[in-house]
Amino acid sequence: MKKLLLYIAGLLAVIFIVIQFVPSNMPENDSDISDDLLVTEQAPENIKLLMHQACYDCHSNQTKFPWYAKVAPVSWLLENDVKEGREELNFSEWATLDARKKIKMLSEIGEEVEEKKMPLKIYTVIHTNAALSAEEIELINDWTVKLSDQIMEN
């Protein structure tokens, strides 16, 4: 029995080491913030802080990778979330959207946050400071409504 357990542990260790050699596909970061949502729309500081903490690792080109982000199989999970998150909505490319798309996105941001679908649950388990309180959800939601009205008036 003991031998079998040792054998399994050894096998797992070998698998763990081998998967580290699978080439990484992590999306690249880009420090250009000239089209960034929070910059171009001059978001208030509290909104900036909240969204950077809760959304920007997946929805911008400024993902902050923790050390374990480079360790498979965690890296594979992160890779997918970041890739998909940026594809759906990339705050670093905000200024390139037309007004109609911006308004639609703002309403979706409010909705996702209100319904607690965003930030993704799996993310807030590790990044506990990314979880939004009821008050913070209200703040983000109010800001998206206000910004949306502003864009509509222009």
Ligand code: HEC
């Ligand atoms: C851990 C990564 C991660 C974090 C953090 C995160 N998102 Fe997402 N987001 C995703 C992924 C992946 C998708 C696409 C798949 C889905 O809808 O579940 C998505 C989709 C969305 C969509 C598009 C929904 C649609 O139907 O088009 C919106 C809007 C959104 N997120 C807003 C936010 C906001 C706002 C925050 C911060 C409060 C946030 N997300 C935090 C990963 C993330």
